[in-house]
Amino acid sequence: MAGHIQDRWYKTEIIDGKTVRTKTDRHGTGMRYRARYVGPDGTEKSKSFPDKQKRLAEQWLVTTAADMSRGQYIDPRAARITFQQFAEKWVATHTTEINSREAAERRLRLHAYPYIGSRPLASFQPGHIRTWLGELESVVAASSHRRIIFGTVSAALSAAVDDTLLAKNPCRARSVQIPKASPPRVAPWTSDQVFAVRAALVERLRATVDVASGCGLRQGEVFGLSEDELDYEGGWLGVRHQLKRIRGKFVFALPKGGKVRDVPLPKAVGAALRAHSEQFPPVRVTLPWRTPDGPPVTKTLLFSGTSGSHVRVSHFNDHLWKPALAAAGVIPEPKTGERYASASEDGMHALRHFYASVLLDAGENIRALSTYLGHSDPGFTLRIYTHLMPSSEGRTRSAVDALYKAPADHDHGPEAAQ
Numbered sequence: 001m002a003g004h005i006q007d008r009w010y011k012t013e014i015i016d017g018k019t020v021r022t023k024t025d026r027h028g029t030g031m032r033y034r035a036r037y038v039g040p041d042g043t044e045k046s047k048s049f050p051d052k053q054k055r056l057a058e059q060w061l062v063t064t065a066a067d068m069s070r071g072q073y074i075d076p077r078a079a080r081i082t083f084q085q086f087a088e089k090w091v092a093t094h095t096t097e098i099n100s101r102e103a104a105e106r107r108l109r110l111h112a113y114p115y116i117g118s119r120p121l122a123s124f125q126p127g128h129i130r131t132w133l134g135e136l137e138s139v140v141a142a143s144s145h146r147r148i149i150f151g152t153v154s155a156a157l158s159a160a161v162d163d164t165l166l167a168k169n170p171c172r173a174r175s176v177q178i179p180k181a182s183p184p185r186v187a188p189w190t191s192d193q194v195f196a197v198r199a200a201l202v203e204r205l206r207a208t209v210d211v212a213s214g215c216g217l218r219q220g221e222v223f224g225l226s227e228d229e230l231d232y233e234g235g236w237l238g239v240r241h242q243l244k245r246i247r248g249k250f251v252f253a254l255p256k257g258g259k260v261r262d263v264p265l266p267k268a269v270g271a272a273l274r275a276h277s278e279q280f281p282p283v284r285v286t287l288p289w290r291t292p293d294g295p296p297v298t299k300t301l302l303f304s305g306t307s308g309s310h311v312r313v314s315h316f317n318d319h320l321w322k323p324a325l326a327a328a329g330v331i332p333e334p335k336t337g338e339r340y341a342s343a344s345e346d347g348m349h350a351l352r353h354f355y356a357s358v359l360l361d362a363g364e365n366i367r368a369l370s371t372y373l374g375h376s377d378p379g380f381t382l383r384i385y386t387h388l389m390p391s392s393e394g395r396t397r398s399a400v401d402a403l404y405k406a407p408a409d410h411d412h413g414p415e416a417a418q
Contacts, residue, residue, distance in 0.1 A: 003037025003061045005054060033057045037064060074122060074167055081165060083124070084108075084117030087156045094159065097258075098246055098291055104152050111136060111149045121166045124157070126173035133179070146179035186384060188357035189330075189350055196328035202320060205311070207276035208303055211237075212351035214269035216359075216373050219348040220244055221255055223311045227282045227300040230265065230273065237265040239374065241299070243310055249292040250310060252299060259374040277302060285310045321348065356381075357388050 009027040013020050031048035035057040039045045049057040067074070091105045115132045116124075133150065140146050154171035161169050170176065189197075198209040208222050215237050217225070224243035231237070239261050244253045254260065283304040288294040305311045322340040325331045334340050352373065359369050366389075370381040 003035060003064070005057050005061070006034045006036060007054075008032055008034060009051075035061050037061060040068060074164060080120050080122065082118050082120055083156070084113045086121060086160055086165065087112070087117075087153075090156050090159050094155065099244065102246070107149045107152045108156070111140065112153050116153075121157075121160050124166065124170045126170045126175050129153075129170045129173070129176050133177070143179045144181055147181055150179055186353045186356075186388065188353045188388065191354075193328060193330060194351065194354055197324045197330065200324035200327035204280045204306075205303060205316070205320065207272050208348075209351060210269050210272040212348055213354050214266050214272075215263045216352050216355035217263070218242065218256065218352065218374070219313065221374075222348070223301070223303055223313065223316075224252060224299065225302045227277070227302060230270070230302075232265070232270045232274065235265050235267070235270070237263045239263060243287075243301075243313075245313060246292055249288070250312075251288045251290060251292060251294060252297050253290045255374055257374070257376050259376065261371060261374050263372050273302065280304070283308055317347065353385075356385050360385060360388050 008030070009024055009032050010021050011024050013022050032051040033049040033054050034046050035049065036044055036046045047057075047060060049060075087108050088105075091101060091108060094101070094104065112132075115135055116128060119128065132153075133146070136146055136149065140149065150171065154169060157166060157169045157171055160166040171178075194209065194213050198206050201209065211217055211225065212219070212222050217237075217239060220242035221239050224241050225237075226241070229238040229240055239255050239259075241252050242255050244251050280303075282300045282302050284298055285301050285304075286296050286298040287310070289297040301310055303311055305315070318340070322331065322343055325343055325346055326333045326340065330346050331341050331343050356369060356373065359372070366382050366385075367378045369385070370378040373381060375381045
């Protein structure tokens with residue numbers, strides 16, 4: 001048996017040359033037995049037990065020794081760290097992408113710490129996760145959002161397992177029901193809606209609709225589009241960076257997921273961008289790279305605000321985009337004194353959906369579309385847009401009809417294909 005057990009109520013002394021067991025000053029008070037062992041880190045660990053529980057102390061030592069031999073040992077002191085204490089350190093290092101890190105921190109702060117933040121890691125059981133998910137359902141309606149929050153908590157607990165602070169991840173227990181993914185069914189705009197919104201925008205930003213709907217760029221990629229990324233003659237647009245807002249400050253950074261890519265530049269979109277540049281010359285803007293304290297980088301941006309600098313996204317969304325949506329009949333006009341209604345499904349991202357629907361309707365394949373959109377996985381693209389793909393029913397009927405069609409010089413039934 002690893003370690004040993006100290007009886008705090010008695011001590012061994014040598015009196016007149018004889019070994020005698022005598023009572024200590026602690027006799028009859030407090031925890032009697034202290035089980036002690038040396039942990040994998042070389043330091044002594046211990047746990048106290050009351051009178052008449054020496055056998056439990058021995059069993060605890062045996063179990064601890066078995067855990068160490070199986071590689072399942074959990075340091076009892078480290079395991080007293082709360083979920084919030086561990087997760088705050090984990091979230092600061094789990095990804096190099098600052099936006100992803102801040103999103104994870106926000107999810108934990110708003111939806112995990114208030115419920116399970118004070119619980120010690122070693123005490124987690126699947127029941128605690130089930131209870132938390134039940135409470136989460138009452139405050140977060142969208143199951144897809146709950147799934148993302150759950151994934152962040154599970155990732156933090158998996159890291160605790162890797163760091164030997166937790167034996168098993170309770171989120172992976174069979175009894176824990178992971179919130180189901182419920183991706184919204186994309187309903188792309190019509191071309192009439194796209195052109196109506198374009199016409200309703202202020203003139204200096206109308207061409208943003210052309211590049212978003214004609215090249216599939218994200219909003220940050222549109223507002224970060226630089227003059228040197230356009231190859232008018234070759235018909236290509238390079239997506240090399242985007243404009244991002246981090247902790248209230250704007251920076252230049254790589255596109256989402258670091259997916260630098262080249263996108264076909266249709267002649268119509270190229271002509272619109274050339275006309276825009278003639279009327280509103282590109283402006284040189286210097287911003288930090290990637291983080292607010294990053295090195296300064298200068299880009300010659302095609303789109304600018306009235307101040308002569310980059311477009312401020314929040315101002316654009318609230319004061320330019322939503323009025324254009326209302327003017328085009330996409331969202332209702334607000335009543336006097338009221339703000340515009342939420343338009344989460346009709347943000348500038350709707351133009352990417354339009355772009356995808358146009359390409360799929362023209363017969364473009366999913367892999368190419370995924371590349372142009374900057375998705376990391378064609379399967380992700382397929383899951384979002386599979387319902388927009390042209391029906392194969394007509395092709396199926398034609399193929400079978402051709403197979404069974406009898407030659408002109410026969411008047412009997414179908415023949416096997418040769």
